[in-house]
Every structure is written in C-alpha cells, then in structure tokens.
Amino acid sequence: DKIYLLNSWPFLVPHLKTVIEHITKKANVVYEREKIKLPLQPPQASRVRSKPARSLIDLTDDRNIFKILHLSFVWILKACGNRITETLLEGPPTEDSIIDMEKQEETEEGFCLIFSKKVNIDEVEEESSNNETAESPETAEEEGPAITNIRHLMKILGEDKFHVLAHHVVIGNQIVVQSSMASIVRSVFNALKSLLPKGCCRVIPYSHQYEESWKCNFLGLVPEVELPLHIMSDESFVLVEISLEDQKPTDTQTKEEENDDLLKRLVFKMASPTTLPEKAPNALYKMELALQNEDLTDTVVEHYLICLKEEWMNKVKVRFKFTKAGGNRTAEDTKKLMQVIGAKEEDTPLLKFWMQGLSLQYRQHILTASKSSR
Helix, strand or coil, X not given: CHHHHHHHHHHHHHHHHHHHHHHHHHHHHHHHHHHHHCCCCCHHHHHHCCCCCCCHHHHHCCCCHHHHHHHHHHHHHHHHHHHEECCCCCCCCCHHHHHHHHCCEECCCCCEEXXXXXXXXXXXXXXXXXXXXXXXXXXXXXXXXXXXXXXXXXXXXXXXXXXXXXXXXXXXXXEEEECCCHXXXXXXXXXXXHHCCHHHCCEEEEECCCCCCCCCCEEEECCCCCCCCCHHHHCCEEEEEEEECCCCCCCCCCHHHHHHHHHHCEEEEEECCCCCCCCCCHHHHHHXXXXXXXXXXXXXXXXXXXXXXXXXXXXXXXXXXXXXXXCCCCHHHHHHHHHHCCCCHHHHHHHHHHHHHCCHHHHHHHHHHHHHCC
16 A cells, blocks of 8 residues: 555654664674674685674674564554554544544545654563563553443433433533542543534543633542632532442452442432523433433444434534624524524524534634635
8 A cells, every 4th residue: 555655654764763773783782892802804814714694683692682673563563553544434524523633633645643652672672571562551541430331321320310410511511520439430421422522522531620611511520629619600510429328348249240339339419500491402302312212222322322413513503604604693583593404492502512513624614705705
C-alpha cells in the first residue's frame, strides 16, 4: 500500500535510524577495543588471508542483540500501524464522526494520526536482558466495580430518578457526582455520555476541587469537596452523591461476586436547586422507551441512540442555520420553524444546548455562507 507507506515514511525513518545508530555504537566500541589489543594487518596480508564473516553477536559483543532487534522491529510495526487509520465513510459523516476527526491530526493523504510514542532502545535492551516483554506500559484503567452501560444505570437508579437525572443531562445542566469510588463515578459518566452528542460532553472525571460549568458539564468530586455557595444561585446543576449501604462482606465471595454485591448496595442521593421544565424533551422520552424495552438488546439500544441523536442533530442544524442566517426572527417565525422540523416548545432547551455538539466545520460553513449572502 504505497499511500500507507508514504504516510508512514516520516515515522519509520527516524526510528529505524535509531536502531541502526544503536547497533553501530555497539560495534564501534568493540572495534576500538580490538584495535588496541590487535595490531593492524598489512593490506596485502589481509587480502591473502580471508576470514569468515563475523556474526552480529560477535561484532557487537551482545548476546541479546537479536532479541533487541526483534523487540524494536515489533514495536515499530505496532506503533506505525496504530498511529494511522483509514476512515471509510458509508454515506455522509455524522456530526460525532466529524468532531472525532477534528480532534485528530490529519495527514495529506486523508489518514488520521491517532498517536505515536518514541522508542527508547536502552529501555528495550534492559527489558530484553531481564527477559521481560516488549509491551509498552499503557495507562491502566482504574480497577473496581463499574456500571456497564446506560440501561444498567437506569436499572440501578430506578426509572423515576433516572428520568430526572437524564433530563438534567440532555438540556445541559451540570452533573456533579460525588463519591469515594472513582471507578463508579467514571462509569456513571461513560453511561450518561451516550445520551448526548460527543461535542456536548465536557468531562472532568474525578477532581479534588469544584470546576465551573463552562469548563465541564460532567464533574466527579471526592467526598471532601464542598460546593461553593455562589453556584446555588448562579448555576444550573444536580448533585448526585453515591455511597454504600452498610453490609458485612462474605469471605467466600470471589472478586466478581464482590463487585456485583457492591453495585447492589449503591445508594444514590440527588439534590438540585434547579427547577426542571414540566415537560421533558421528546427525544428523552424516546430514549427511555428504548431502554425500557426488554426485547431490545444492549447493542440494538446503543445503535438506536446513535440514530436518534443524529436525527435530533439534524433539527439542531436547521435551527442553528435559521438563527445565524441573518435578519430579524420573531417568536412567530421560530414557532413555525419548530413545527416544520417536528419539534415542540419543550424541545427548545435541548436544541439550544445541542448546538454545542455541532462540528467546527459546520459552524464555519454556515457563518461563511451567511456573511457572503449579505
């Protein structure tokens, strides 16, 4: 694949050069050492006497040299393959996929640069000598019990509490989750994010201080943090405190059984100074119907939520274009537009908040078009 190779060239050359320099450095050390011990042979004598080619182990005086080379080449191939992926689009890209691409560095040929990490030959050599693996240590996810998905969260919370929490989520109120169990806090946010477009999710998963809502709409806090007094009147938020019912653990429980038991003992307390609108957005009702339908598998629900979010993002696009296209828009004009796109008054908070989920590409296109039309 010449296009893939051309895009990989700037990555491959310096890393292969590092491997070569490492071998050369070792060989030069051996050469200088032997030159001191053995006098140089006359040129004619060296031509007459032919010696068999020396092995790389002999030239570098390193019995692990082939292990080091193998580990280095494996790392280069793996890192090179991970840093570039080809995106195949079947139809128009969704706003979420465009936002994902905007967060990545794109190469000239249309590949997305995901990540790369410089190889350290000395570290590889040390690992080889100690018979350790060549896998680069990755950031380990925090161990502990976790909520698996949005349906799991609804079952734990109960439908009434879930409806209130999800209502806060879809209209953009700040969700503050406070608990000593970081793995639970993170998993709650991972579940709730499935209710929103990616561009609307700003997460600080676990902090030791309060962060303002303009920085994040999902904020995890340790139990010791006290919320500032000013947010009670200035901010729209809901505080979710997660604790455990007191119960003695059984010694015979396995780790998996212990985690399941802990999830059953979770206690959720919710409080908010914010008064929610009487009616929730219609999109939320549709989401809840899908989650409550036991005939739908988790995978089907996941894909349904993606499709539903894209449907409402299309409504958001129309409303955004309507508001930015210029001219004075009366309340009557807005009402007529809402009827055209199949939205009601209770959907307005959702439509306004979800505008944050629009890609930069779409925003710039609309703003440029509106300026040129004036």
